[in-house]
Amino acid sequence: MTFAAIVLAGGRAERLDGADKASVEYQGRTLLEHAIEALADAAEVVVVGDPVPTTRPVTFTRESPRYGGPVAALLTGRDALLGSARTLGVLAVDMPKVTPWTFRRLRQAADGRDGAFLTDADGRRQLAGVLDADRLDGVRPEPEAQHGMALRTLLADLDLALVPPVGDEGHDIDSWADLRDL
Structure with a gap:
């Protein structure tokens, strides 16, 4: 398998009053369904979060302990992949404007x-990207350091391209106002 993906869906969503972001609806579908659709080219998708119904397996x-942050979630998702992948997609569940075309770019x-x-529109890196699986494995910290680690710290030594958004694809939903405004 060449491309597999990990959806990060296990955060606390404090600015959404603790709502399960994966189950929040946008345009008649859950945010998780939008994320899974964006990863249509992935041979396998792992969702790091509580199970909710999906149309695609x-x-x-x-992650253990829960709420370990994006690094712990990403690496937990990596470990849960059934097959081996050369390229890993990673997507926060709260970015419903990301599409398969985004991931192809x-x-x-x-x-x-x-x-x-x-x-995003201001040039800040969002939680939508692809990583060389071997390079990610090469910068993997010890398990006790993963919990609470910032993603920018994990990825600091990697050569990453930054891709500007087209339209609203760089927007994420952190609050009810973000959902309303999108």
Whole structure:
């Protein structure tokens, strides 16, 4: 398998009053369904979060301890993959405007590099990207250091392309106002 993906869906969603982001609806579908659709090219998808109904078969898992942050979730998802993948997609569940086309652009931008990530309109890296699986494994910290680690710390030594958003694809939903405004 060449491309597998991990959806990060296990955060606390404090600015959404603790709602399960994966189950929040946008345009008649859950945010998780939007994320899974964005990863249509992935041979396998692992969702790091609580199980919710999906239309495509996925593997659900949780980081331990819960709420370990994006690094712990990403690496837990990596460990839960059933097959081996050369390229890993990673997507936060709260980015419903990301599409399969977005991930095709990211994969193209990552060619010859360690990965590529989408930015928001201000150029800040978002939690939508692709990583070379071997390079990710090469910077993997010890388990006790993963919990609470910032993703930028994990990825600091990797050669990553930054890909500007097209339209609203770089927006994420952190609050009810974000959902309303999108």
